Amino acid sequence: MTSAARLQGFLDDCTAVxxxxxxxxxIVQEIAPLMLRLxxxxxxxxRPEHFRADPTHYARNLVxxxxxxxxxxxxxxxxxxxxxxxxxxxxxxxxxxxxxxLMEQSYxxxxxxxxxxxxxxxxxxxxxxxxxxxxxxxxxxPNPDHIHVTGVKDDWQRAISLHLYGRMLSDFHIYxxxxxxxxxxxxxxxxx
Ligand SMILES: [Fe+2]
Numbered sequence: 263m264t265s266a267a268r269l270q271g272f273l274d275d276c277t278a279v280x281x282x283x284x285x286x287x288x289i290v291q292e293i294a295p296l297m298l299r300l301x302x303x304x305x306x307x308x309r310p311e312h313f314r315a316d317p318t319h320y321a322r323n324l325v326x327x328x329x330x331x332x333x334x335x336x337x338x339x340x341x342x343x344x345x346x347x348x349x350x351x352x353x354x355x356x357x358x359x360x361x362x363x364l365m366e367q368s369y370x371x372x373x374x375x376x377x378x379x380x381x382x383x384x385x386x387x388x389x390x391x392x393x394x395x396x397x398x399x400x401x402x403x404p405n406p407d408h409i410h411v412t413g414v415k416d417d418w419q420r421a422i423s424l425h426l427y428g429r430m431l432s433d434f435h436i437y438x439x440x441x442x443x444x445x446x447x448x449x450x451x452x453x454x
Contacts, residue, residue, distance in 0.1 A: 269307035272300045273326055273335070280333060280428055286354035290401035293426065297358045298399045301424070305360045312337040313422065314452060320344040320413065322451035331430040336451060340364065340421040345413025348386070348437040350444075351404065353428035358399045362414065362421030366400065367391040369409040369437075384442045394423075409437065 263271070279292045300307070312323045316339075326335040337360070348369060357364075368389035373380070386409065394400055402408035414421045425431075432451070435444040 265304075265306040268300065268303060269325075272296055272307075273333070276333060276426060277328065282332070286403040286405075286428065289428065290354050290356055290403060293356045294399050294401050297356050297424065297426065298397070301358045301360065301397050301399070305422075308337060308360070311452075313339060315339040315341050315420070317341065320346065322449060324451045324453055325424075327430055332428070334427050334430045336425045336427075336431070338423050338425055340414045340423070342414055342418055342420065343416040346411055348409060348411050348439055350407040350409050350435045350437075351402070351427060351431060352434060353431070354401070354403045355408075355428070356399065356401050356426045357394070357412075358424045359394045359396050360422040360424055361396055362419050363396075364394045364412060364421045364423050365391060365414065366394060367411045369411070369439075371407060371409060375406075381445065382441075382443045384437065384444055386437060386439050386442075407435075 275296050276293050280289050312325055314323055315321050321339040323337045323339065324334070325337060328334065368391065369386045370389050372385040372387055373383055392400065431449070433446055433448050436447050437444045
């Protein structure tokens, strides 16, 4: 099987699993081993443009966007010291590490529910962190938010990760932990 066919097979399997009516926890449980297998077969399904970095910010390179915006797949390229702000996703996600080590620092929201539409009075507390190495797969679901920071520390090597989301992830909330607020931002990516 060619590398392009391996990627297409993965996307076809994910499309079949990610039905709109399915529980996000069931979706990520089914897709996680599919991504593990994809990564175990090597990263040759990625093209050179998927490895593009940006010296000013971690790079988001689009690998696939479903025509109906129900799925999107990106590579994220992290140069030393590049980190996300505190953010959420508004959907489920499956993350696999292609190269290097990626840090994930989770946050818990402590202000009382319901807080789905509240953009201020947000109280966050840092949770644990994970160090994800090459070949590792991690998942999240919006219950109701999954809030975290990911990236690589200043003295670490470049990392590359593969991110599958349950929508076209072109916007998401970023959080100001000191002010207790969040705002919706448009996230740039490069088309490939
Ligand atoms: Fe994230």
